[in-house]
Amino acid sequence: MQIHTMKSILLLLFLLAIKLNAQEIDSNKVEAEAKFEHNLSNPKKFESYIIPSLFVSYGVISLGNNAIRDLDFSTKAELSEDHPKFAAHIDDYIEFSPLFAMYGLDIAGIKSKNKVGDQSAMVLMTTVITTAVITTLKHQVHRLRPDGSSYNSFPSGHTATAFAAAELFNQEFKGQSPWFGYAGYTIASATGILRMYNNKHWLSDVVAGAGFGILSTKLTYVIYPYLKKIFKVNERKLSIAPAYQNGSLGFGLGYKLN
Numbered sequence: 001m002q003i004h005t006m007k008s009i010l011l012l013l014f015l016l017a018i019k020l021n022a023q024e025i026d027s028n029k030v031e032a033e034a035k036f037e038h039n040l041s042n043p044k045k046f047e048s049y050i051i052p053s054l055f056v057s058y059g060v061i062s063l064g065n066n067a068i069r070d071l072d073f074s075t076k077a078e079l080s081e082d083h084p085k086f087a088a089h090i091d092d093y094i095e096f097s098p099l100f101a102m103y104g105l106d107i108a109g110i111k112s113k114n115k116v117g118d119q120s121a122m123v124l125m126t127t128v129i130t131t132a133v134i135t136t137l138k139h140q141v142h143r144l145r146p147d148g149s150s151y152n153s154f155p156s157g158h159t160a161t162a163f164a165a166a167e168l169f170n171q172e173f174k175g176q177s178p179w180f181g182y183a184g185y186t187i188a189s190a191t192g193i194l195r196m197y198n199n200k201h202w203l204s205d206v207v208a209g210a211g212f213g214i215l216s217t218k219l220t221y222v223i224y225p226y227l228k229k230i231f232k233v234n235e236r237k238l239s240i241a242p243a244y245q246n247g248s249l250g251f252g253l254g255y256k257l258n
Contacts (some may be wrong), residue, residue: 051214052211052212052214053211053215054211055207055214056212056215059155059205059208059211060208062154062202062208063141063143063154069204071204072204075203076146079196080199087198088194089198090194091198094162094194095159095162096161098187098188099123101183102119102168102169102172103116103119105173105180106119112172112176113171113172114172118228119172121224122168122220125223126164126216126217126220127164129216129219130161130164130212130213133216134155134212137212138154138155143205145201146200146201147199153200153201153202153205154202155208156192156195156200158191158195159188159195159205160209160213160216162187162192163192163209163213163214163217164216165184165213166185169183170184170185189210192207193206
């Protein structure tokens with residue numbers, strides 16, 4: 001097995017994400033009047049769930065003793081041999097880049113699908129969903145990391161966060177240009193690649209993380225409109241601010257009850 005096999009799979013991951021973006025753009029042309037795209041009453045909307053579901057399935061299959069798991073080991077061995085001293089930890093920061101880009105475009109006055117308050121609420125909801133799913137799986141699967149540091153390798157939390165953020169960015173601004181989505185997916189893919197180069201995750205961890213991240217965001221776009229109606233969310237009471245704590249970059253979200 002050569003290193004180009006791993007690169008080909010990662011390239012496929014990126015290209016499939018672009019395909020996902022293209023599917024949703026085509027779907028928009030059919031229902032240009034819909035405010036929220038993920039309408040459960042329209043079966044065609046489920047097409048965009050196929051690719052991230054395949055990512056998750058790939059990861060789940062790797063939990064057994066099979067060719068996909070063997071590819072994890074061979075990929076790790078090749079990366080360690082070709083880049084034994086690789087230590088670029090920007091993956092701890094760039095996972096949030098699509099969100100900063102989203103709010104940056106909001107500040108610049110670029111029209112998005114939803115207002116900033118709704119965006120912030122969906123960022124919070126997506127974060128809760130992603131964190132709950134990833135944390136639960138990490139404890140249940142108990143997979144050893146490639147560097148042997150801990151038993152919480154599957155799936156990749158960094159990759160899940162990055163792809164969830166990329167999908168949010170894509171959903172909000174693909175109406176302006178599909179290149180916004182491509183840029184977000186590029187950053188998310190880079191995050192996953194760096195997690196492997198830094199010997200923190202297996203290939204299947206990264207692929208599964210991408211799937212879970214995208215699905216978390218899509219689930220948010222399904223649920224949020226209903227929750228907004230039920231709880232009558234007032235976007236003017238929502239606030240968001242960048243946060244940096246214990247060496248980690250993120251966002252602080254708040255909501256005034258009165």
